[in-house]
Amino acid sequence: MQENQTRERVVDSAPYGFDDLAGLMSRMTGDEKHSEAATSTMDALWVLYDRVLNVDSSLREDRDRFYLSKGHGPQAFYAVLCAKGFFAPELFDMFGAFRSPLGYHPDRALVPGVEISSGSLGHGLPLAVGTALGLRARGLDGSRLWVMLGDGEFDEGSNHEAVAYAARAGLDRLNAVVIDNHSATQGWPGGLESRFAAEGWATRRVDGRDHDALERAFTAPHPGRPALVVADVGAPGDR
Numbered sequence: 001m002q003e004n005q006t007r008e009r010v011v012d013s014a015p016y017g018f019d020d021l022a023g024l025m026s027r028m029t030g031d032e033k034h035s036e037a038a039t040s041t042m043d044a045l046w047v048l049y050d051r052v053l054n055v056d057s058s059l060r061e062d063r064d065r066f067y068l069s070k071g072h073g074p075q076a077f078y079a080v081l082c083a084k085g086f087f088a089p090e091l092f093d094m095f096g097a098f099r100s101p102l103g104y105h106p107d108r109a110l111v112p113g114v115e116i117s118s119g120s121l122g123h124g125l126p127l128a129v130g131t132a133l134g135l136r137a138r139g140l141d142g143s144r145l146w147v148m149l150g151d152g153e154f155d156e157g158s159n160h161e162a163v164a165y166a167a168r169a170g171l172d173r174l175n176a177v178v179i180d181n182h183s184a185t186q187g188w189p190g191g192l193e194s195r196f197a198a199e200g201w202a203t204r205r206v207d208g209r210d211h212d213a214l215e216r217a218f219t220a221p222h223p224g225r226p227a228l229v230v231a232d233v234g235a236p237g238d239r
Helices: 018-026 035-039 042-052 075-083 089-094 124-137 151-155 157-168 192-199 211-219
Strands: 065-068 145-150 174-180 202-207 227-232
Touching (some): 035 075, 042 174, 042 211, 075 089, 124 145, 124 157, 124 174, 151 157, 151 174, 157 192, 174 192, 192 202, 192 227, 202 211, 211 227
Parallel strands (some): 065 145, 145 174, 202 227
């Protein structure tokens, strides 16, 4: 029987919506130069936290988990966490400052709601595979795991090892979202998703700015195997 991936979600109430994210992000100023990396993730992040993930600030053991592997340019991630009540917007005024918890790369020990420290590319998916195995071993079968990567991260061999292993291990609670802004130096015939499909993943490619299309892709069932959603946001010059 196919399991519908849509589940009841628990999120902290907060007075912000998607249209408020740009204003929240504008409060983060400084020398950060990865603005395109941040804005490319904004729509997919919002759909995940607003419509899909079962997560809140209590960090319950049976929660879903989200890993941001694409950790450079975390402003959109911070804005979504704030909008969902994980921390107050006043922290944005300290972005990147000495002793600020909001650094140029997210730190799980400092930022509420951040599950992994990231920024060095190629680590998120292998960590997610290990976590999925750990959740299975502990019998936490209701918890799903999402990891967000950039298409450029697939220049790293560690990701290809994780892609190959995950499907063979039947990690059907694992979901990967690749933000495709056409920045990868290597490609595959048929697109990035063909690399995953060859290893046994369920794959979909959607418009990375279409919230309803993202939700449908994120909640489509994929029994017995992990799932990939490629969120195509176009090259920076196309937007």
